[in-house]
Amino acid sequence: MLKDFKPVLNILLRFIVIYLVLLFAYQFYLNGSKAGGLDPFSRLIADQVAAIQKGIGYPTLLYDDVKNEQVWFYVKKVYVARMVEGCNAVSIMILFIAFVFAFYKGAKTFAFALAGLVLLYIINLLRIIGLNIVMIDYMDYGKMFHDFIFPAVIYGTVVVLWLVWIKFFALKNENS
Template sequence: MLKDFKPVLGILLRFIIIYLVLLFAYQFYLNSFKVYGLDPYSHFIAENVAFIQNKLGYTTLLYNDIPKEQVWFYVNNIYVTRMVEGCNAISVIILFVAFIFAFYKGTKTFVFVAASLVALYVMNVLRIVGLNIITRDHPQYSKMGHDYIFPAVIYGSVVVLWLVWIKFFALKNENS
């Protein structure tokens, strides 16, 4: 009976191991930057958001609040939002990568993950830009945007990428 479930158990075990390894590695990364404020990757995202907002005509400056490990977005002379570690979407990306590698299919797994990480990075930066603009221009919608609309953007992107991976790569018959 256990033989029937062996492929499913293998996928599940791979997922759990990869997820835990990535999660612990990320926590180690975060712990090594605590004294510097926001971690470098999150700060890099904040700088990209500011760059895009400046190009769109929303003059943006960043204020690095080291003790509270956050960066504030100062947009058109108003502090509108703050970037914290959770805004970098790494927790969602770790889950995404673990899922994709659980259905490992050789080299194309690495190519798909690399392309997907670029897409998720762009989606996340645009998500934060959108949230900042809504908060600046339409503050009455900022809570709805932050709590519902913009999380749906990043989670929806992950689900679409998962579906693409499963339909076109993971479950595709190698003999056809």
């Protein structure tokens, strides 16, 4: 009977191992950058968000709060939001990668994973920009967008990518 579940158990085991390895590696990275405030990857995202916002007419400055490991967005002379480690979408990217590699299909796995990571990175930048714009221009909707709309967008993107991976790559018969 257990033989029938072997493929499913192998996929589940691969997912868990990959997820835990990436999660521990990321935690090791975070522990190594604690003294400098916000981690370098999150800071890079904050810098890119500020640059894009300036380019679209939302003058933005960043203020470091090293002690609290965060960066504040100062948009149009108002503090609108803060960037913390959780805003960088790395945890979502780790989940995405673990799922895709659980259904490993050779070189196309790496290509799809890379394309998916780039898409998630761009979606996350747009999410943070959108949140800053909502917080400066439509403050009354800020909590709704932060708590519901934007998480639905980024998690929805992950689900769509997973469905594409499964339907068109992972379960596709190699002989057809």
